[in-house]
Amino acid sequence: MESWRRNPLVFWVTGLPPTAWLLLFFLVPLALVWVLSFAELRGVVEMEVTGTFANYVRALDPLYLQIFGKSFVFAGLTTLVSLVFGFPVALAIVFAPRRWRAVLLLLVILPFWTNLLIRTYALIAVLRTRGFVNFTLEWFWEKANAVLSLLGLGSFQLLGERFEPLELLYNNTAVVIGLVYVHLPFMVLPLYASLEKLDRSLIEAALDLGASQFRAFATVVVPLALPGIISGAILVFIPALGSFLTPDLLGGTDSQMIANVIERQFKSANDWPFGSALSFLLMYLTFGALALRALYTRRTAGQGRA
Amino acid sequence: MSTEQEVGETPVGETPIIEIAGLSKHYGSVTAVDDVDLTIRRGEFFALLGPSGCGKTTLLRMLAGLELPTAGTIRIDGQDMSAVPANRRPVNMVFQSYAVFPHMTVRDNVAYGLKVDGVPRQEAYRRAEEALELVKLGGYGPRRPDQLSGGQRQRVALARALVKRPKVLLLDEPLSALDAKLREQMRFELVNLQESVGITFVVVTHDQDEALSMASRIAVMDHGRVQQTAPPAELYEFPRTKFVADFIGSVNLIEGTVEASDDGLVRLSAPALQVPVEIEQASGLPAGSTGWLALRPEKVDISREPPDDAGRNTVAGTVEEITYLGDVSIFHVRLTADQPLIKVTIANLDRVTRRPFTWGDRVHLSWAPTCGVVLAQ
CATH class of the missing domain: 3.40.50.300 (P-loop containing nucleotide triphosphate hydrolases)
Known part of the structure; x- marks a missing residue:
């Protein structure tokens, strides 16, 4: 792209539409929301931009801070579980025969081909009281009971009077399960990208020098996959932090995340200024997390040169 | 061994x-x-x-x-x-x-x-x-x-x-x-x-x-x-084996038939060579079997006149190619029409201003029976 100076026409023709798009549909609405966060409600729908910080002060109320905190815990848990599940998956794909890799990667991204809403409803069908998980458990319960009856132990009711379905839906666990399900591919793909570049002979060298499989993994594979781990963690953590559909559909009364609160301000509560303030607070926190990461990479890069 | x-x-x-x-x-x-x-x-x-x-x-x-x-x-x-x-x-x-x-x-x-x-x-x-x-x-x-x-x-x-x-x-x-x-x-x-x-x-x-x-x-x-x-x-x-002879260093591999093999001497006749050659060798090959003479190019002497020593294997041919490599020159000599050329390496002991032999020269190639081996495979 060094030649754009010599071909300014091409540059403007290809560069202007996307720039205009971003300006019109991203930057301008964002600026509007930012301005609104300093507004006050006048009546039911009218607002007046007064430059007040009242919305932000209200957002720092313990009630909302607690929801912010809970969102961070959910997003953090989601990131952790995705990493623990995603690493073996990425590793398995890297070590799979070459002709299988494309197929396996396709399987990882296959859920993207279905709408998020439909996938979440499908998850409800799996997790609910009369869902597939409980059906399966009940089947095993019945078979186990039948075996016990055959042994003449039927009357003791060792497994309880009747099958008690697990409460898997409409609680915090359901939210984390849903978030992991939705975000796992965002962890697997960057991990795969960094593990794929890993020179196999480095692992062999570690084994050859006497390291156990686990030690080779911990001292060679993980440190060299760190860029992928960081990218994956960011790609999972940030969208998970702002999730609203998953907690809305899978969560219980006490598992709402900050995005649900924001949504309510813009819709049922009709308090746009407060919703705007909450939105920007979330954004500042996200920027903070990114800044921490940038600081970390600069420090490790600095070590490399020392 | x-x-x-x-x-x-x-x-x-x-x-x-x-x-x-x-x-x-x-x-x-x-x-x-x-x-x-x-x-x-x-x-x-x-x-x-x-x-x-x-x-x-x-x-x-x-x-x-x-x-x-x-x-x-x-x-x-x-x-x-x-x-x-x-x-x-x-x-x-x-x-x-x-x-x-x-x-x-x-x-x-x-x-x-x-x-x-x-x-x-x-x-x-x-x-x-x-x-x-x-x-x-x-x-x-x-x-x-x-x-x-x-x-x-x-x-x-x-x-x-x-x-x-x-x-x-x-x-x-x-x-x-x-x-x-x-x-x-x-x-x-x-x-x-x-x-x-x-x-x-x-x-x-x-x-x-x-x-x-x-x-x-x-x-x-x-x-x-x-x-x-x-x-x-x-x-x-x-x-x-032929593979080892060929893989290590440079070699002339000449296919022929073992005529006789006794007293540590193998006699081989080959279409590429005008006369049967004799090689001193401990392990004999059965007479009538196919054998390959493996002969290192630097062990062959090249001269204009046939050597006096009757004990040496001697053949005659024409210089067809010369490859100059600085320290040595390789002469490719044709002995018989339609047969592979024989490589001979000569160390360039003097500065090469005028070659002793040039393209088309009739030359004699000779080597002692202790040079080269006859291989069965």
Whole structure:
């Protein structure tokens, strides 16, 4: 792209539409929301931009801070579980025969081909009281009971009077399960990208020098996959932090995340200024997390040169 | 074999350190290593030599435990290695890519194997520094691998393997990634290093010069099989197969029929040669069988007049090509129409201003019966 100076026409023709798009549909609405966060409600729908910080002060109320905190815990848990599940998956794909890799990667991204809403409803069908998980458990319960009856132990009711379905839906666990399900591919793909570049002979060298499989993994594979781990963690953590559909559909009364609160301000509560303030607070926190990461990479890069 | 005493170098040790029996490795329908029997002696500098794809690296990786044999056994220092995983074998490897850990300092790289064994940090670092001095990288400990040249990285890999005092050091194409000048220097250094540490070295190479100059013994491999195992000079002077004769150095291979074979003399007639030739050779071939004369180009004398010595094999021909290589010139001489040319190498002892022979000259080629061998296969 060094030649754009010599071909300014091409540059403007290809560069202007996307720039205009971003300006019109991203930057301008964002600026509007930012301005609104300093507004006050006048009546039911009218607002007046007064430059007040009242919305932000209200957002720092313990009630909302607690929801912010809970969102961070959910997003953090989601990131952790995705990493623990995603690493073996990425590793398995890297070590799979070459002709299988494309197929396996396709399987990882296959859920993207279905709408998020439909996938979440499908998850409800799996997790609910009369869902597939409980059906399966009940089947095993019945078979186990039948075996016990055959042994003449039927009357003791060792497994309880009747099958008690697990409460898997409409609680915090359901939210984390849903978030992991939705975000796992965002962890697997960057991990795969960094593990794929890993020179196999480095692992062999570690084994050859006497390291156990686990030690080779911990001292060679993980440190060299760190860029992928960081990218994956960011790609999972940030969208998970702002999730609203998953907690809305899978969560219980006490598992709402900050995005649900924001949504309510813009819709049922009709308090746009407060919703705007909450939105920007979330954004500042996200920027903070990114800044921490940038600081970390600069420090490790600095070590490399020392 | 009787010839070993004549030309072979004195073997370093007589007791075996590695005993390989009936070793094979199949990948699906591909046979990488095919029924190899091999004994490597304690303290020797052993080379596995062969073209790419001959199975030499697979063999080395099986010694390291990085590949599992399909059949056969490996014993190292008398102990069967079948159930011993790579991380418990008393061998260490220098990888072709060096495999220096990029996220660790040179010191941590070298100390890695010691720390894994539970050596305390201080002690591990002290021994790492000693190993680095051994490979002339003293003081490089705090550096990171990306600040080193390829040659230095290789020395780190060497130090990292040697610091564990393995019974055998395995080197996979150790010099292939270095430039020509450095390569020649590293040959001497590896030999000196091996002599000073006294550890058995097994080196895999496709470069015959490398193998001939470094190793005390060489196993030549082709298509997964060991063709011949011998000291360098024996391998060069007494190749046992056409493949070995052709792979090591330059050779004229002339197909013919064995006319007679007795009293240590083989008489061979060949369409390419005008007269039958006689070669002194201990192992006889049955009369009437097909034989190949393997004749090194530098052992043939070229002259304008036939030599006086009637005992020499003498043929006549015409100079068809001359290749000037600086130190030597190669004359390609046609003896018979429609038959391969015979290569003759003449050292350019004087400055070549006027060649003794030129294109189209009639010349006589002669060689003593002690030069060349007749091969059955």
